[in-house]
Amino acid sequence: MNQTLLITRPNYDEATTYLFHWSKPVIKLAIKKGDRVIDIAGKKVNREEFIGRLKKISPDFLFLNGHGNQTTIFGQDNEALLTTKDKLKALKKLIIYSRSCNCASLLGPHCLNNGAKAFIGYKQPFIFIYNPSLSTHPLADSLAELFLNPSNIVITTLLKGQPPEEADKRSKKAFQKNIQKLLTSETPKEYSAAIRFLFWDMKHQVCLKKEE
Amino acid sequence: MSKPKKKISDKEIRALVIERLKTLPSNIKVSIGNEGSFTKENLIAKVREGDTTGRKIIEVELEYLRALKKGDLFNESNTSHHPA
Numbered sequence: 001m002n003q004t005l006l007i008t009r010p011n012y013d014e015a016t017t018y019l020f021h022w023s024k025p026v027i028k029l030a031i032k033k034g035d036r037v038i039d040i041a042g043k044k045v046n047r048e049e050f051i052g053r054l055k056k057i058s059p060d061f062l063f064l065n066g067h068g069n070q071t072t073i074f075g076q077d078n079e080a081l082l083t084t085k086d087k088l089k090a091l092k093k094l095i096i097y098s099r100s101c102n103c104a105s106l107l108g109p110h111c112l113n114n115g116a117k118a119f120i121g122y123k124q125p126f127i128f129i130y131n132p133s134l135s136t137h138p139l140a141d142s143l144a145e146l147f148l149n150p151s152n153i154v155i156t157t158l159l160k161g162q163p164p165e166e167a168d169k170r171s172k173k174a175f176q177k178n179i180q181k182l183l184t185s186e187t188p189k190e191y192s193a194a195i196r197f198l199f200w201d202m203k204h205q206v207c208l209k210k211e212e
Numbered sequence: 213m214s215k216p217k218k219k220i221s222d223k224e225i226r227a228l229v230i231e232r233l234k235t236l237p238s239n240i241k242v243s244i245g246n247e248g249s250f251t252k253e254n255l256i257a258k259v260r261e262g263d264t265t266g267r268k269i270i271e272v273e274l275e276y277l278r279a280l281k282k283g284d285l286f287n288e289s290n291t292s293h294h295p296a
Contacts, residue, residue, distance in 0.1 A: 013249075014241070014243065014249050015243040015245065015248075015249060018243070067245055067246045068245070068246070069246060100245065101244075101245030101246060102245070124268075125244050125245040125246075125247065125268060126245060127242060127243065127244050127245070127272070128242075128243050129240050129241065129242050129243070130240065130241055130243065131239065131240060131241075132239075132240075132241045133239070143240065169291055172290060172291035173291045175291075176286075176290055176291050179285055180285075180286065183285065188237075189235075189236075189237045190237040190239060190240050193235075193236045193237060193240060195276070195285075196272055196273060196276035197242070197272065199275070199276050199279060199285060200272050200275060200276070202290055202291075203275065203290065
């Protein structure tokens with residue numbers, strides 16, 4: 001069955017540029033599978049566009065990239081897209097993955113209270129390291145890949161029809177695999193530096209679900 | 213009778229974290245969400261100042277060191293689903 005994915009990808013600083021580019025493999029996979037992808041990117045990631053599309057298309061999955069805090073996820077230039085003040089019917093039955101800081105603390109439970117099926121996100125800042133000399137070619141940055149590939153696995157697993165708990169689990173396994181690889185093999189200093197942050201992201205990634 | 217354990221002061225913890233941060237390579241940046249992106253030198257300065265970012269970095273380092281001590285880095289339970 002074809003599914004609909006709504007994705008937001010602001011792009012206005014180094015962190016959002018990395019998320020913007022690293023979301024491309026997910027879009028590619030969804031299109032290859034024949035899923036419908038509504039991609040709100042760059043300057044178009046504003047509240048009006050986001051809420052309008054969300055209400056109009058009723059997606060199955062929502063993949064939010066960008067900065068966030070406990071109550072809010074932001075779009076381009078820090079414009080609030082979704083907050084704990086919103087009461088949206090369009091959240092009903094949605095599965096949400098928010099690749100942003102802290103949103104799983106309050107915004108996640110708020111989305112569940114408004115009918116979302118599941119919310120996967122982070123209860124703490126999502127931290128990643130990167131090589132600034134590659135910041136104009138983020139997809140070529142193998143340091144950032146250590147973080148952004150395991151996080152992509154959340155949404156690619158969902159697109160493959162697996163339940164949210166499984167998506168969370170497979171993503172954490174990929175984080176753990178990277179940690180183990182770095183701990184057990186001879187790696188350059190910059191790669192070893194990643195371990196503490198990979199562990200942090202893995203530990204603070206949560207899958208929130210309404211009790212059935 | 214064993215000696216009572218000495219409690220490590222905040223100053224000592226900060227010094228430990230700074231020493232660990234000094235081992236980070238200079239050619240990387242650390243993105244900490246809304247707080248921004250930081251070089252090794254920036255992070256050390258933040259820990260010295262004790263601002264929000266500095267305190268968060270201390271939390272990251274301590275959580276990692278505790279996990280290392282407990283052998284939690286290879287623990288299967290890290291990857292299991294934890295309901296809210």
